[in-house]
Structures are given as structure tokens and as C-alpha cells.
Amino acid sequence: MKQCEYCAKEISYHEMYCSDDCQTSANKYYELKEKFQKPYSVINGIFVIAIGVCIFLYSFLRDVGAIGGGSSLLILGAMYYFLPFPPDVMIHKYKLKKSIKITKILAAIIFALGALVLIFYFTGVI
Secondary structure (H helix, E strand, O other), rough: EOOOOOOOOOOOOOOOOOOHHHHHHHHHHHHHHHHHHHHHHHHHHHHHHHHHHHHHHHHHOHHHHHHHHHHHHHHOOOOHHHOOOHHHHHHHHHHHHHHHHHHHHHHHHHHHHHHHHHHHHHHHHO
16 A cells, blocks of 8 residues: 555555645645755755864864864754754655654754763863
8 A cells, every 4th residue: 555645654546645634744844845945955064064173173172172063063953853854765765754753853862962062061071
């Protein structure tokens, strides 16, 4: 049987979604993704590069590296949580609802890691 593109319930081969609610939710997601995809990609690229630079700087300038890396992780975690745009491969495999849930869990982990780096830095552990 074919699965609903949003919630992965089994449906007939003539339908794409199991209900109007699933179709509405999927349409809202795709509209949001279309609206924010370009700024999302730019911010994502900037902060991923910033994390790499901060890891490099940490060996020379511990303050700049730790604060910059932790802050970048916090910002990326918040962005991934509030704008969860999973890759198309993940959507195809798990369907939209579960993919968004997985992305939000990973975003919370990234956010917590950034907070942990900053807490360790300000308490003097690193």
C-alpha cells in the first residue's frame, strides 16, 4: 500500500494524503520552506563555517574559540528547531511528520551542546 506523504498512514494508490489536515499541514510546511529557504541556507552556511573557524581558533585564542563556537551552536540549534527543514532524502524515507520530529530532536541536541560549551567556558572547565 501507498503511504500518506505527511503522516505515513496507509492509503490507496489514488490519494496523496490521508486527510485534509495532513494536506493542509504539508502545504504549510512547503510554503514555509519556500519562503525561508534562501536565508536559511545563508545563515546555515555562515554558522557552520564559523564553527570550523572557532575550532581552529580555540587552539590559539581559547576565549574567542569557545565563545564563538558555543554561540554558533546555540544559533544553529535554535534555527533548526524553529525552522526544521529536513533533507528530501529523510522526508522520502520517514515522511514529513517524523522527519520534522527527528530534526527538532537533533536541533535540541545541538542547542544543548552549545549551551554546554558556554557553561564549561564560563565556569572555567575548558
